[in-house]
Amino acid sequence: MKRDFFLYELDDHEFEGLVIQIAKFLLGLGVSPFATGKDGGRDGKFLGTAERFPSTNSPLVGHVVLQSKHINAPDRSCSDRDFHRLLKDEHPKIKARVKDGICDHYMVFTNRKYTAGTDAKLVSQLMGCKVQSAHILGVEYMHSLLESHTDLQKFLPNARDKAPFVFDPEEFIEVIHAFRDYTKEDDESAYSSAFDFESVKLKDKNRINGLTEEYFKQVIVARSMPYFDKIKDFLSNPRNREFADIYADSAAEMKESILLHRSKFPNFDHVFNFLYGHIQKQRPALRQKRRLVSILLHYMYCHCDIGSKDMTGLVEAEHADA
Structure with a gap:
């Protein structure tokens, strides 16, 4: 049984911090933290050749834009309407970045459940913004990565909470x-x-x-x-x-x-x-x-x-x- 890291317990900024550390592991140390841009969006960025994503044999190359979509809920899905709206709102920003030559690849990290078949249309819609590749990394992917690479667990803010829970x-x-x-x-x-x-x-x-x-x-x-x-x-x-x-x-x-x-x-x-x-x-x-x-x-x-x-x-x- 896969371990649950209770990512829904984090607040938005804590989740962003975790995403940056995971992105550094996948892409490289050159990942820039999330910052608010001129259009009001909060993006993380990377420029170069990824170390291991999506694989070491075929890594991403160029400008990578990172998005963090967190929710304080353990049972939400990328299929939910509100998530569709969140991504749709990003489309104009993505197109503008592509036009400016600063977005070749787009990565969304979320603590929602992602189903490859059902939610594949979300990726297709992102690809429609003219990026070279689009990726949605859901809670299952993040849990799997945290479980298989235990050194990443030190970046979990709730790992510092008392565990197992003790009633004090x-x-x-x-x-x-x-x-x-x-x-x-x-x-x-x-x-x-x-x-x-x-x-x-x-x-x-x-x-x-x-x-x-x-x-x-x-x-x-x-x-x-x-x-x-x-x-x-x-x-x-x-x-x-x-x-x-x-x-x-x-x-x-x-x-x-x-x-x-x-x-x-x-x-x-x-x-x-x-x-x-x-x-x-x-x-x-x-x-x-x-x-x-x-x-x-x-x-x-x-x-x-x-x-x-x-x-x-x-x-x-x-x-x-x-």
Whole structure:
């Protein structure tokens, strides 16, 4: 089984840093870091003969432009419409670089799943911009490279996180405080929720909120649920009442805001991805505790502290389909 390096846990700049190191391995030390150009795009660059990409026998030669497309989600694909739009938006910039003679080859690094057959049309569309070659390197390629060349793993920012994950009450307190500070900001994007343990079957709740089965099983059940008992024990301990109250306030704020902005997201996977990325962006100190942030968000959801548990909309929708 291939190892998962949790690339979705990184923020955009951390992912860019990793991409540059991988590009140096594939192309050479002459790779330039990502920088914002006149057209607003962020590109990495290389000029010369690649050391080993796509192979040592037939390396890229000339100007290579690098793109980094990161998303805070473990289950997204290059087939998703939003990714198609992202690449389509790059086409005019690519054509301009080709015209200026500074783009012979185009490489896109992403932590999305790439299927050679299904997503080959994306490469064809990039080739339509008149580059000599186009390449999309998805999460499977990056995982394989990191696994087979272990020296590259030292460039993983989340490799410096505590592993395996250990529940540390002091860190949990810090994260709770950070959640409280985040939700108290006068910011429309800060979300809310009510401290209410009235339960609803998770299968029904997932349908009500539009959480995909893949995300629920692969992320929440497999990676977060093993730590729920420790969080519950901590919050239910009378000695921790102060922190339980802070948790309750944060959850209440988050739930209210989620309900207000829910229509902006196609499913609840996207809500989690937004919250996870935005909370860390606002609180950089949490980057070394990124897994605990994710686990706490999932705990709030599964204990009905965030997300809707109202069956009315679900029942009405089912009758409408009948």
